Amino acid sequence: MSLPKKVKIGWKEYKILEQPPDEALIDGGTICYGQVFYDRQEIYINKNYRKKHKKATLLHEVIHAIDEQYSIDLKEEQVVSLTHGLMSVLKDNPALLRKERE
Numbered sequence: 001m002s003l004p005k006k007v008k009i010g011w012k013e014y015k016i017l018e019q020p021p022d023e024a025l026i027d028g029g030t031i032c033y034g035q036v037f038y039d040r041q042e043i044y045i046n047k048n049y050r051k052k053h054k055k056a057t058l059l060h061e062v063i064h065a066i067d068e069q070y071s072i073d074l075k076e077e078q079v080v081s082l083t084h085g086l087m088s089v090l091k092d093n094p095a096l097l098r099k100e101r102e
């Protein structure tokens, strides 16, 4: 199973692109796990990592996009902590996201 191709955040739809670490993933000389581009609505994920790591990276970039969309103004450390917190809550409580059948 690979990552989804897109993610809807509010009224915006971001394309998810698993890429080799090219210029889109290099920020100030550092190779990033992922990168979000708000204007072109694209999330780049460095494909050279394991699935679990890519999922965490995607969630991290989604939190950045939510932050931008709703003008929350989170700091990077807060995005990192929210990513860890949400990853473990979602993993430990799969029923949270399960759709209800009526």
Ligand SMILES: [Zn+2]
Residues within 6 Å of the ligand: 060, 064, 076, 079
């Ligand atoms: Zn970040």
